[in-house]
Amino acid sequence: MSEDQNSVVTLKVRVSPEFREKIVNTAKANNRSMNQEIVARLEKSFENNIPSTLVSEYMQAVEEKNDMIKKQLEISNLLVLKLAEKLPDDDPSKSRMLELINQLN
Known part of the structure; x- marks a missing residue:
C-alpha cells in the first residue's frame, strides 16, 4: 500500500x-x-460503532422480555401451587413441588 x-x-x-x-x-x-x-x-x-439509540432500544426490549418472563414464572408457580394443594399431604411429589416453588421465590 x-x-x-x-x-x-x-x-x-x-x-x-x-x-x-x-x-x-x-x-x-x-x-x-x-x-x-x-x-x-x-x-x-x-x-462497528452502534448508535446509542439502538442500544437503548435493545435494553428496553430486554427489560420488557424479562418482565414478561417474570410474569410467566409467577403464573407457573401459582399453577404448580394449585396442583400441589390437590395432592395428599403424604405424597412426595407435593413436598418436592413446594420446595421448588420456595427455591424460585
Missing part, C-alpha cells in the same frame, strides 16, 4: 510483548504487515 507521505501520520503506541506477539501472529495469518493489521483492526472498530 503506497501512500502519499503527506497523507500519513505516524503514531507511537506502547504494548506488552505478549500483545505485540498477538499482532505479529494475526498479521501473518491475515497476510498483512503489523501496521496493516493494526490499521485494519482500528478501522473496523469504528465501522
Whole structure:
C-alpha cells in the first residue's frame, strides 16, 4: 500500500510483548504487515460503532422480555401451587413441588 507521505501520520503506541506477539501472529495469518493489521483492526472498530439509540432500544426490549418472563414464572408457580394443594399431604411429589416453588421465590 503506497501512500502519499503527506497523507500519513505516524503514531507511537506502547504494548506488552505478549500483545505485540498477538499482532505479529494475526498479521501473518491475515497476510498483512503489523501496521496493516493494526490499521485494519482500528478501522473496523469504528465501522462497528452502534448508535446509542439502538442500544437503548435493545435494553428496553430486554427489560420488557424479562418482565414478561417474570410474569410467566409467577403464573407457573401459582399453577404448580394449585396442583400441589390437590395432592395428599403424604405424597412426595407435593413436598418436592413446594420446595421448588420456595427455591424460585
